[in-house]
Each structure stands twice: as C-alpha cells, then as structure tokens.
Amino acid sequence: MSNKNESTSDKNTGEKKPRERSLNFIETIIEEDNKSGKHDGRVHTRFPPEPNGYLHIGHAKSICLNFGLAKKYNGKCNLRFDDTNPTKENEEYVRSIQEDVRWLGFDWEDRLFYASDYFEQLYEWAIKLIQDGKAYVDELTAEQTREYRGTLTEPGKNSPYRDRSVEENLELFEKMKNGEFPDGSRTLRAKIDMSSPNLNMRDPVMYRIMHAHHHRTGDTWCIYPMYDFTHGQSDSIEKITHSICTLEFENHRPLYDWYVENLGIFHPQQIEFARLNLSHTITSKRKLLDLVTEKFVDGWNDPRMPTISGLRRRGYTPASIRNFCDRIGVARFNSTIEMSWLEEAVREDLNRTALRVMGVINPLKVTITNYPEGQEEWRDAINNPEDKEAGTRKIPFSGELYIERDDFMEDAPKKFFRLKPGGEVRLRYGYFIKCEEVIKDDKGVVQELRCTYDPETAGGKAPDGRKVKGTIHWVSAKHSLPITVRLYDHLFTKEDPSEVEEGQDWRSNINPHSLTVLENCQVEPSLKDAEPDQPYQFERTGYFCLDSKDSLPEHPVFNRTVSLRDTWAKVQKKSK
RNA sequence: ACCCCGAUAGUGUAACGGUAGCACAAAACCCUUUGAAGGUUUCAGUCCUGGUUCGAAUCCAGGUCGGGGUGCCA
Numbered sequence: 001m002s003n004k005n006e007s008t009s010d011k012n013t014g015e016k017k018p019r020e021r022s023l024n025f026i027e028t029i030i031e032e033d034n035k036s037g038k039h040d041g042r043v044h045t046r047f048p049p050e051p052n053g054y055l056h057i058g059h060a061k062s063i064c065l066n067f068g069l070a071k072k073y074n075g076k077c078n079l080r081f082d083d084t085n086p087t088k089e090n091e092e093y094v095r096s097i098q099e100d101v102r103w104l105g106f107d108w109e110d111r112l113f114y115a116s117d118y119f120e121q122l123y124e125w126a127i128k129l130i131q132d133g134k135a136y137v138d139e140l141t142a143e144q145t146r147e148y149r150g151t152l153t154e155p156g157k158n159s160p161y162r163d164r165s166v167e168e169n170l171e172l173f174e175k176m177k178n179g180e181f182p183d184g185s186r187t188l189r190a191k192i193d194m195s196s197p198n199l200n201m202r203d204p205v206m207y208r209i210m211h212a213h214h215h216r217t218g219d220t221w222c223i224y225p226m227y228d229f230t231h232g233q234s235d236s237i238e239k240i241t242h243s244i245c246t247l248e249f250e251n252h253r254p255l256y257d258w259y260v261e262n263l264g265i266f267h268p269q270q271i272e273f274a275r276l277n278l279s280h281t282i283t284s285k286r287k288l289l290d291l292v293t294e295k296f297v298d299g300w301n302d303p304r305m306p307t308i309s310g311l312r313r314r315g316y317t318p319a320s321i322r323n324f325c326d327r328i329g330v331a332r333f334n335s336t337i338e339m340s341w342l343e344e345a346v347r348e349d350l351n352r353t354a355l356r357v358m359g360v361i362n363p364l365k366v367t368i369t370n371y372p373e374g375q376e377e378w379r380d381a382i383n384n385p386e387d388k389e390a391g392t393r394k395i396p397f398s399g400e401l402y403i404e405r406d407d408f409m410e411d412a413p414k415k416f417f418r419l420k421p422g423g424e425v426r427l428r429y430g431y432f433i434k435c436e437e438v439i440k441d442d443k444g445v446v447q448e449l450r451c452t453y454d455p456e457t458a459g460g461k462a463p464d465g466r467k468v469k470g471t472i473h474w475v476s477a478k479h480s481l482p483i484t485v486r487l488y489d490h491l492f493t494k495e496d497p498s499e500v501e502e503g504q505d506w507r508s509n510i511n512p513h514s515l516t517v518l519e520n521c522q523v524e525p526s527l528k529d530a531e532p533d534q535p536y537q538f539e540r541t542g543y544f545c546l547d548s549k550d551s552l553p554e555h556p557v558f559n560r561t562v563s564l565r566d567t568w569a570k571v572q573k574k575s576k
Numbered sequence: 577a578c579c580c581c582g583a584u585a586g587u588g589u590a591a592c593g594g595u596a597g598c599a600c601a602a603a604a605c606c607c608u609u610u611g612a613a614g615g616u617u618u619c620a621g622u623c624c625u626g627g628u629u630c631g632a633a634u635c636c637a638g639g640u641c642g643g644g645g646u647g648c649c650a
Contacts (some may be wrong), residue, residue: 009608010618020600021589022590022591023590024590024599028592048650049650050649050650052649052650080613082650084650085649085650087649088649088650129626140649141648142647142648144646145647145648146646147595147644149646150577150579150643150646151577152578152579152646153577153578153646154646155581156646182649183648186648187648189648196579197578197579197580198579198580198645199579199645199646200645202646204650207648208648209648210648212593219636222578224648226648226649226650227649228650229650231650246650247581247582247643247644248643248644249646249650250580250581250644250645251579251581251644251645254580254582254643255622262633272581274582274643276623279587285650327588327589327600328588328589329588329589329590330589330597331582331588331589332581332582332643332644333581333582333583333643334582334643334644335587335588335589336587336588337587337588337600338586338587338588338600338601340587340600340601341587341599341600341601344600344601347612347613351612351613356610377585377619383614385610385613386613392581415611417611418611424595425611427609428609428610430610455604457620460611461609466607469611470610470611471608471610471611472610473610509616537610538610539610539612540610540611541610563610564610564611564612565611565613566611566612567611567612568611569611570611571611573635
C-alpha cells in the first residue's frame with residue numbers, strides 16, 4: 001500500500017520554498033554527465049555567433065541558455081565568433097554582438113575567441129587527415145560536385161580524384177594554401193562515404209579556396225575551412241563539454257563526431273535544441289538584413305525589429321528578455337511563441353521599475369470654469385506604487401488642462417466610467433470634475449470641455465463619501481511639455497510571415513501600420529530631463545522610453561515599449 | 577520517394593512505468609485614486625491503431641502529421 005503523503009513528507013517544515021522549475025532536457029543530460037563523472041563534473045559551454053548580422057531574440061535564447069547553464073552548474077561560457085567565411089563577416093557585427101551580449105547581462109571574462117584564431121591548427125589537422133589517407137584534394141567543379149553527390153534517394157559516386165596518393169594530396173593542398181589556384185578550382189574533402197544516407201557524410205568539403213580579405217587574419221589565408229571542419233575542433237580546443245546548437249545541425253552531428261574522433265582530440269558533446277520562433281516577426285538574419293537594406297525599417301535597431309538592439313531602443317530591459325527566455329523553455333521540437341509572452345515579460349519587469357508619470361497622448365482641452373483665474377498649485381504624486389523608495393513628486397495643476405480624448409464620450413455606454421456630459425470623474429491626484437459643456441467645431445468634432453471642479457475633493461477624496469468610479473490622467477496645459485510619441489504594432493500582419501499568397505513573398509505580410517507617430521502629445525514637466533535608459537509608465541497608457549537616436553532636447557521623442565493591459569478595450573471589442 | 581528528428585489544454589512546457597501539473601492566453605468575480613498592478617475561481621490536453629504490463633503520455637510495432645537534410649553558407 002502506498003501512502004500518498006510519503007513523497008511530500010518534507011512539507012511540514014513550514015518553509016515555503018520557491019517552486020523550482022523542473023529540469024529541461026539539456027540540464028538532465030548535464031546532471032547525468034556530472035553524476036557519471038564524464039567531464040569530472042566540469043561544465044563548459046560557448047555562444048558561437050557568426051558575425052554576419054545583428055543578434056536577435058532567437059540568439060538571446062541561445063545566449064541565456066549557454067551562459068545560464070554555465071552559471072547554474074558553476075562552469076564557464078565562452079564567446080566565440082564563428083568567422084570562417086570572410087565574404088559575409090565584418091567588424092561592425094563583431095562589435096555589436098559583444099555589446100548586445102554584455103547588455104543582456106552576460107560576461108565571457110577573458111574568454112573571447114575567434115574560430116580564425118585556430119586557422120593554423122585547423123590547417124595542421126587537415127594535413128594529418130591527408131596523411132592518414134582520410135582527406136583528398138578534389139578538382140571537381142562546384143556543379144560536378146553536386147552531381148557526384150547523388151540525391152536524397154540515390155547514392156553519390158566517388159570523385160575521380162579521390163584516390164590520389166598522400167604525397168600528391170599534400171603537395172596540392174600546399175599549393176592551394178599558397179594561392180597557386182584560382183577560387184573554386186580545388187577543394188579539400190574528407191574521404192568518408194559517398195553512399196551514406198546522410199548527405200553530410202558524402203565526402204564533405206573541408207577547405208575551399210577564397211581569395212578574400214578576412215577581418216582578422218587579413219590576407220594571410222586564401223583557403224578557408226568550412227563550418228563542419230571548424231566548429232567541433234574549436235569546441236575541442238576550448239575543452240567545451242556541451243556544445244549546444246539548434247536543430248538544423250542535427251544531421252551534422254555524425255560529421256562533428258567523425259572529425260574529432262579521426263583527429264583523436266577531446267570530444268565535446270553536441271546537443272541540439274529547437275530555435276525560437278516568435279509570432280508576427282521574423283528571425284532570419286537574411287530577411288532582417290533585407291528589411292534594413294530595403295528601408296522597411298530604420299536600421300538594425302529600429303524599435304520594431306526583433307533584434308537585441310531594436311528591443312533595447314524600444315525600451316525592453318535585459319531582465320525582461322532573460323525572464324522571457326527562461327519561461328519559454330527548451331525542447332527538441334519546433335514551436336512558435338506568441339508575441340504576447342515577450343510583451344508580458346516586459347510589463348512584469350517595467351511594472352516594478354518604471355517611474356509613473358502623467359502623459360496625454362491625444363490631448364483634449366478641458367477648462368475648469370470655477371477654478372480661480374491665474375491660480376496654480378502643485379500636487380503630490382506617487383512615483384512608483386510598487387516601490388516605496390521611489391518617493392513622490394509634485395505635479396502642477398491649473399484651470400486649463402489636457403485630458404485623453406478617449407477619456408470622454410458624448411454617448412457613453414453604461415460601462416464607461418470616464419467623463420461624459422453631466423458626469424463626474426476623478427482627476428488622478430487632483431480633484432473631481434464634472435462636465436458641464438461640450439464645445440464642438442463646425443464639423444461636430446469636440447474641441448473643448450468646460451467643466452467645474454469640486455474644491456472639497458483635493459487629492460481625489462470626497463469628504464461626503466460620494467463615489468466616483470472613474471479616475472483619469474491629465475496635465476496642466478500651461479506647464480505641460482509637448483513631445484512626439486511613437487506607437488508600435490507588430491512588424492508583420494500574419495502570425496507566420498512566411499505564409500503567403502501565391503506569387504507573393506514574405507514582404508507582402510509587412511504591416512503597413514507598424515509605426516504610428518503622434519505629434520503634440522503633452523506630458524508633465526518632470527519629463528524634461530528624461531534619459532533613454534529610464535523607463536516610464538505614462539499612467540493608464542503604457543510604458544515609454546526616450547528614443548536614443550532621434551530625440552532632441554528641444555524635440556523629445558518617446559517610444560512606447562508596450563501598452564498597459566487594456567481591459568476596457570476588451571470590453572468594447574466584446575460588445576461590438 | 578530516401579535518411580534523421582519530433583508530436584501532451586488555444587500557446588509554451590513538466591511528469592523519466594504508478595494522482596496528467598505549471599505558466600501565458602481566455603472567462604467570471606473581488607479589490608482599486610492607473611479599467612494598471614494584485615487576489616480568488618473556472619474552462620481546457622496525452623496524434624491514431626494495435627501490442628507488452630496489475631498499471632502506458634512514458635516501452636514496442638505500424639500509421640498519420642510536422643520539421644530538417646541534395647551550399648565550395650553557418
């Protein structure tokens with residue numbers, strides 16, 4: 001008979017332990033390795049980006065995973081640039097990648113490496129494989145190589161150059177290295193198995209000739225190693241224990257293993273996980289580059305981009321991104337995460353940290369007819385109800401205000417708690433006001449509201465105890481600061497941007513309304529000294545930050561990071 | 577067509593032969609000087625068919641569906 005309580009016998013200790021997230025499959029592997037002593041309990045990972053683009057949210061998942069695992073198991077994580085293709089890589093990307101990893105909050109300490117650091121060693125290993133009769137110089141053209149490789153269903157056939165002598169191969173490879181052959185005329189190939197069902201094992205190319213300038217090694221080399229001949233050995237050199245990569249490299253694992261085994265060097269374990277797919281956006285470096293070069297966005301760090309730099313400029317925080325990456329988990333099957341998860345993650349972080357301010361996005365003038373002419377007063381406002389330490393500030397009140405246009409309705413439904421003709425509403429930290437008169441222009445558009453205030457309700461409390469359901473934000477017209485606000489929506493209209501009509505491409509799914517610019521928004525004067533790194537919550541509207549690129553002291557521009565959750569919008573939608 | 581991998585509420589993940597759980601989304605309510613935040617509750621799931629077993633999400637077989645694979649890219 002089993003006793004149900006046996007397994008939870010420790011629950012009467014009275015301690016409320018934070019609920020531990022259960023292990024993901026990689027952590028399980030690591031813990032098994034640690035138990036069996038496979039690497040003496042050592043955990044060493046690496047983040048290996050190719051410097052051919054800016055980092056995006058998908059990379060953040062990998063960064064958090066690799067650095068996170070190292071931290072969790074008291075290990076190390078290297079940053080290594082996988083720079084084996086000089087025609088696509090450059091310094092700007094190297095710089096931005098380091099900046100982004102650091103910004104996310106991770107530190108590779110003194111372990112910044114480049115695959116190009118290992119070119120000499122890789123070259124020697126290539127020679128060893130030649131000497132062992134496991135590699136040969138091929139003279140097939142690229143097209144011929146393709147033909148000889150066979151297809152998914154038919155085996156390939158051996159290259160006529162496959163059985164050259166070791167000496168001849170050595171000599172030819174030397175000449176390749178010395179630049180005696182033009183690009184594309186020769187390759188060095190591993191001699192494995194042209195009939196393998198895994199195409200990667202059909203005598204994969206190890207080296208190709210490229211007379212190209214490398215951002216680090218300059219013109220030292222005119223032959224460059226392929227990814228497969230580089231990655232595993234780089235891991236091996238750095239004594240990486242767990243080499244974590246995305247699912248599309250799964251078919252490469254046998255080759256990864258083949259190289260380190262045939263070279264007789266330290267054998268790291270490659271582990272694949274599913275890359276992140278986010279709804280309503282793309283994480284293909286090539287397509288992101290297209291968005292930039294074709295000017296659909298304002299550079300790699302456009303706040304609509306899913307790049308780390310874009311998210312940063314948008315106002316996302318490192319903690320929110322780390323949290324997001326932790327929550328989405330890691331698995332071995334492809335999935336798409338809804339954008340709302342990312343948004344929820346920033347809201348959660350910003351709710352704790354953002355300073356509350358009054359900001360009116362779409363101003364509607366309100367004149368308080370019974371407020372003494374020329375009078376003004378400074379009222380106390382709480383900077384952050386989630387953080388007592390943040391203190392309070394003074395905000396100016398006067399007889400001429402701006403409120404949000406959406407906070408007034410002439411024909412209001414019952415559930416509308418804000419201002420309506422004859423109705424009363426609370427101005428946050430201010431007074432109750434009552435709408436007495438609606439002034440419109442010729443076209444019937446509301447121009448101004450004339451209201452009266454109740455001087456007894458200073459601070460928002462009514463001494464007679466009468467209740468007012470609605471509380472709205474406002475600014476004093478005389479004191480407020482005009483700013484520009486940029487609102488963002490999904491970059492793509494479809495959840496899956498690659499899903500297109502016939503004859504169209506992914507570009508047809510770009511959302512034409514992903515950016516809305518609002519001029520003449522009005523905010524409280526304290527925002528005069530805003531800095532891009534300081535997140536703000538415009539109360540009842542959303543989280544905002546100063547744009548780090550386009551904002552000028554005389555013309556502030558604020559980006560909306562994310563709106564607040566809007567239950568009213570839901571109610572409205574439902575009633576339609 | 578061939579090889580490899582995968583499939584658990586709407587979404588994302590856990591349960592490792594023994595009570596299918598958590599988060600986000602959705603819904604209802606409470607609270608509220610942010611229709612925010614917070615709190616309570618509800619809804620909702622093991623791809624299919626067989627087999628092994630006292631017992632299967634888990635092991636086995638077959639099927640279905642999805643992803644990856646024919647770069648001198650990574």
